[in-house]
Amino acid sequence: MQRDLLTLDELRLALTHIPADDRETWVNIGNAVKTEYGDDGFFAWDEWSQGGASYNAKDAKSVWRSLQPGHVSLGTIIKLATANGWKRERKEMSAADRKRMKAEQEERRKARQAEIEADEKRRDAMRDAVAAACRQFIKQHCHREGSSPYLDTKQVGAFGVWFPRCSVVISIDNEAMRAEVWPGREVKRFFEHLPNPRPDHISFLRIQVGDVVVPLRDVNGTVVSIQVIKPKGTKLFPKHGRTSGTWHRIGDASNAPVVAVAEGYATAASIHMATGWPVAVAMNAGNMRRVVPLLGQMHSQARVVICGDDDPEVEGNPGRKKAEEVARAMRVVAVFPHFKGEAA
16 A cells, blocks of 8 residues: 555655546546545645646535545546556665654544544534425425426326425525525515525525425435426426435325336326326435335335436436346346436
8 A cells, every 4th residue: 555655745646647637537536536545635626726727726625525535545546647658766775764654644544534523513413404395385285186297298297296385495504513594575685684695604505386396205204405406397306405315206006916116207107097006206216226225114014116208319328227227236137217208
């Protein structure tokens, strides 16, 4: 591991050999630098970033703040730099220097680990705050009966969804570590007090009459987030709201012989209306991999069927590809329903 001990000056030299134009590489390099050097490494990363054609100083600062240490190691930088012609100058290090560098690396590792744990606690706290706000919103400002242009367009029913009684804003403040519900006339007050320009630590989800509110529940059936579907089909989620391992329930799966899983609400509702099967709405193809085994554990009497999106006109047909991958990995059946009109 001695080869992974780089001073900041060595890091800056190594980075000059790596192109800064690919965003995925850019983010990965940032993760590696922040993991190893913490905020001390920002200057080196930002200096290197400026070599990219799309460099934006504000974007770089925002991305750096969002990077989560621990996901990418310094070895990634060394590998990429070496592949692009970087050769580290080998200088004989004294035992004392080697010991010092290892001690510094261990201190940085401990500091990064502390940051990771603190970030995880903050994320958990914000998820909890957003979940509580979503439950408050549903309980106090929604009702079961309502109409929606989206449901009318998709020609599907309202299965377990909610309709807002009035306009509502759910505000999320990362700095204050809270999420608040602003209903009716308070919406105007929220926007009157919202700083302009809006600081990065404040976000909000605006919900209006005519929207569809889809509750997302965990394995215990507790609402932990929501999806808001606008009249024209735009789908929104509150920042920090959980989606991984959550789903919306359509129908009673307690004694069902078959339980289906679909990505979007309209597709799931169409399947339920056509077959009578209970359907889990996973929200996206990636979440299916987490939802399917949970359903298998909860409903061992049922056969789990993945109802994937088949979009041959989309390059690579990602919906079908992902559904087939999950089906193979989870050893379940994947089918690809076709509907008249659209479903999503």
